[in-house]
Amino acid sequence: MSSTEIRGRAAQYSNVASAADGFPVDARALRDGTLGNVPWKMLKVMEGYGYHVSIGAFSTPIVGGGDGTVLDIDQPEGIISCPNGTAIMPIRIHVQCQLPVINAASDEAEILIAVDRSAAYAGDGTVTSETAYNMRSDNPRTSNCTCASAATADITDPTLDIELARAVKVADVQGTAANAFWEDLELLYEPETPPILMGPCAIYVYWGGTVATSGFAQAQWLEFAETDFS
Numbered sequence: 001m002s003s004t005e006i007r008g009r010a011a012q013y014s015n016v017a018s019a020a021d022g023f024p025v026d027a028r029a030l031r032d033g034t035l036g037n038v039p040w041k042m043l044k045v046m047e048g049y050g051y052h053v054s055i056g057a058f059s060t061p062i063v064g065g066g067d068g069t070v071l072d073i074d075q076p077e078g079i080i081s082c083p084n085g086t087a088i089m090p091i092r093i094h095v096q097c098q099l100p101v102i103n104a105a106s107d108e109a110e111i112l113i114a115v116d117r118s119a120a121y122a123g124d125g126t127v128t129s130e131t132a133y134n135m136r137s138d139n140p141r142t143s144n145c146t147c148a149s150a151a152t153a154d155i156t157d158p159t160l161d162i163e164l165a166r167a168v169k170v171a172d173v174q175g176t177a178a179n180a181f182w183e184d185l186e187l188l189y190e191p192e193t194p195p196i197l198m199g200p201c202a203i204y205v206y207w208g209g210t211v212a213t214s215g216f217a218q219a220q221w222l223e224f225a226e227t228d229f230s
Helices: 040-047
Strands: 050-055 078-082 086-098 108-116 126-130 146-153 162-170 185-189 201-209 214-225
Touching: 040 050, 040 214, 050 078, 050 126, 050 146, 078 086, 078 214, 086 108, 086 162, 086 201, 108 185, 162 185, 201 214
Parallel strands: none
Antiparallel strands: 050 214, 078 146, 078 201, 086 185, 086 214, 108 162, 108 201, 126 146
């Protein structure tokens, strides 16, 4: 009785094969021979193409639009800017907001994650630069993206072509609003089928409300060369 042997080429990090459409390529395996059942997003992280940025730190949140301004398009709380030649795929963006005491029954607060699909961040305004960390802690690669937070002076208005996710909380007050509290405002964007955003482009994260709203966010994405999709 004969046996069949299945082999793949070990390509856990540096030997990942790539071929143009229509050309053969070796089946890929991890170094222990694991073949075909590793989530491809995990493989990209293992290759060093996954990145993470934090907005707000420890006990210091970013203050979003507030006191009459629900959201301000030219003062985002988070920016991930992708240059020409690079493509990004957002895989997880998590926002947590701290809401103050309700002042009126009409109070509202919201979170928006959106994309300018044709222009990168112009690099203007007053922002805090943020570091994009590789999702492998040995930092095998550096992100091509520019990250920033807390735009306190106007940037060039982005065009928000694609709204990826939104959360809105409207005060529900029975009786007197004074000393009433909100429930938590939180948004987790973790798409099963994420968009592929070709540079130049940018992801913008906003939060704000008719009362001052503070918050934190954590964003993760995969990076590719645009030629991977041509």
